Amino acid sequence: MEQLNQPETIQLNSSDRLIKPSLLSLDVQDLPAWQNQSYRQKQLATWIYDQGRYEFADMNNVPKAWRGELAEQYAILPFVSMERYASKDGSTRYLFYLADGKKTEAVFMPYKNRKTLCISSMVGCPAGCSFCATGAMGFGRNLTDAEIIGQILAVAGQEGILPKDIRNVVLMGMGEALLNYDNALKAIKRMISPQALDMSPRRITLSTVGLPKQIRRLADEQLSLVLAVSLHAPDEETRKKIIPTAHSHSLEDIRRSLWYWQEEIGRRITIEYTMLEGINDNLWQAKELVTWLRGLTSHVNLIPFNSWQQSGFKSTAHADILAFQDVLEQAGISVSIRFSRGQDAGAACGQLALNN
Ligand code: SF4
Numbered sequence: 357m358e359q360l361n362q363p364e365t366i367q368l369n370s371s372d373r374l375i376k377p378s379l380l381s382l383d384v385q386d387l388p389a390w391q392n393q394s395y396r397q398k399q400l401a402t403w404i405y406d407q408g409r410y411e412f413a414d415m416n417n418v419p420k421a422w423r424g425e426l427a428e429q430y431a432i433l434p435f436v437s438m439e440r441y442a443s444k445d446g447s448t449r450y451l452f453y454l455a456d457g458k459k460t461e462a463v464f465m466p467y468k469n470r471k472t473l474c475i476s477s478m479v480g481c482p483a484g485c486s487f488c489a490t491g492a493m494g495f496g497r498n499l500t501d502a503e504i505i506g507q508i509l510a511v512a513g514q515e516g517i518l519p520k521d522i523r524n525v526v527l528m529g530m531g532e533a534l535l536n537y538d539n540a541l542k543a544i545k546r547m548i549s550p551q552a553l554d555m556s557p558r559r560i561t562l563s564t565v566g567l568p569k570q571i572r573r574l575a576d577e578q579l580s581l582v583l584a585v586s587l588h589a590p591d592e593e594t595r596k597k598i599i600p601t602a603h604s605h606s607l608e609d610i611r612r613s614l615w616y617w618q619e620e621i622g623r624r625i626t627i628e629y630t631m632l633e634g635i636n637d638n639l640w641q642a643k644e645l646v647t648w649l650r651g652l653t654s655h656v657n658l659i660p661f662n663s664w665q666q667s668g669f670k671s672t673a674h675a676d677i678l679a680f681q682d683v684l685e686q687a688g689i690s691v692s693i694r695f696s697r698g699q700d701a702g703a704a705c706g707q708l709a710l711n712n
Contacts, residue, residue: 486597
């Protein structure tokens, strides 16, 4: 693992402001209004979600007396501070300090035609996957809806862009979003709301370790999200070794819930598969994955393992990843190799929080 770059620290709030409720936890129609003038809610929403401002003092078409009242009663960003770790490849990793001293992470990845942000839904993660730095931290707590959506606004501000310039969001950072179901869903609905961030649900990816009951429940919400399933092994024995939740949910149960998702939502499913040398990278496992995927419309992402200290795992050699990919392709499965960005900025999810 490379040494992390020195971060830049950005103070966002004094912690006393954070005991105040964040306006990001309210739907636009529930925002405060000045003297019963409902258009003031729209005005606030425009400053926050269109202009990306999180200081009431900047809102110069809002009556000054009301700005003072708002600042006394509310905060906008629910973070004390954030640290910014820039990577040579253009991606940037952010570590957020929360009001209770806990930390969570996001990573900003600008591409030629789009800007993507990977955000967290928890501090740590209870799923405890053995190859994951976040899993090694254990579970801190669920993030609130304001802390989930706040990552988008805070990162946009630091990147010098507007919140709506970030058109792709992946809930693939710290945490299992489906175990923080209510807050994750509230945040997603605010991302999609035309009055708030007005994102297309088709550009929001929710990653899960594979929780059948919650996948069905999410399908019933009828949101056209991208569902990414962290499969990482096509056989029960290997999966149970690396993913503790595999003891409670069989691969067959997961597959049935994905069929249900596909029936309801009609979109292909992304399968995440981290390549771990000698664990899940045998060619018989590639063939078993082909069998498991039968009946599903899917795209498989093979992810070279991003090594971190004490993980005890190594990434599969590139030639072996290509051989694994070839088996899938020969069977007509859409597959790509996804390289992690920000290797010099602590790109393994949870690596920043674990080391700070
Ligand atoms: S891989 Fe995902 S679900 Fe597993 S411990 Fe890490 S964050 Fe949690």
